[in-house]
Structures are given as structure tokens and as C-alpha cells.
Amino acid sequence: MDREELRAVQQPLKERYREDPGAALVTLRADARLDEEAISCSVQTGRALVEAGLHPATGGTGALACSGDMLLQALVACAGVTLRSVAASLEIAVSGRVRAEGELDVRGTLGVDREAPVGFRAIRLVFDLEHDADEERLATLLRLTERYCVVYQTLAGGVPVEVSYATR
8 A cells, every 4th residue: 555545545534534423432452361271261352263262382282372472473563664655755665574573481370489570571562674665764754653553652651551350
């Protein structure tokens, strides 16, 4: 998709959202079904069913998707799509890879050490790009990618998460 095609698709949406800010509020949902036999659950992604389970470092076999991996996959997917969209808008030819990595101390999630954090200590997002931009335009591309990447901004800024439960 080039700049003009992207504008043609997004311009009517932008106009609508300027006129009616409430129309821009979208609720995204994820749903998982707990497996009754194993320590796993099935997540409907909209495109495929993903079975998630324990990471091998916490007792899993490695045959099922790890939720930590899925978090990093969501980050690189969002960053990659955002980067391509911004590049199209700036008319920068770009290709390459986006990688994310982060360390977990599994002692936290296993309850081995109460002082060990549960979750990623840090996440590194790496853009390995081939492009035709000068340093200034590349800096703009990366700055705007960070600014508009939903998953990056959510992780970097943190958001309140409300937990509730229902029993049957």
C-alpha cells in the first residue's frame, strides 16, 4: 500500500473521528477457553486458534505457545505494521525485521522467591531495517512508529488493569 492508498482508506475515518470522537472508541477483546485436561488454554485470535501453555522453564513441554512469547509477538507485529504505515505516509522505502526480546526470572512466577519479580524485567525492541531515508527521516520514522504503536505505548506507559471474576 502506498501513501495515497493509505490516505484514501484512512482519511474518511479520521474525518469521522474528528466529528464524532466517541466513534473512535473501540473495545478489543480476547477470549480463552481453559482446557479441562491439561494446564493450557485455547485462545481465539480471529485468524486461528492458538493453544497456550506453560513455558519449558516453568514445566511446559514447549509444544504450546507461551504467553510471554505471545506478548512479544504482539509487540513486533504492532511495531512492524505501524512502521510500515508510517513509512508509507512518509514515502520511505523500508524492509527488514523487527525483533523483541526480554528476560524473565521465572522464580517469581513459580513462587520460588518472593523478591523475584513476576513478569519481564525489561523488553528490547530492535528494528533491523533496509531503507532509503537519510538519518533525519529515519529518526522521524522511528519516533512516529514509537508514538503510534498501540502495544508499545501500552507496555511503555502501563495501564490500569481491572480484574473481576464470576463463578458458575
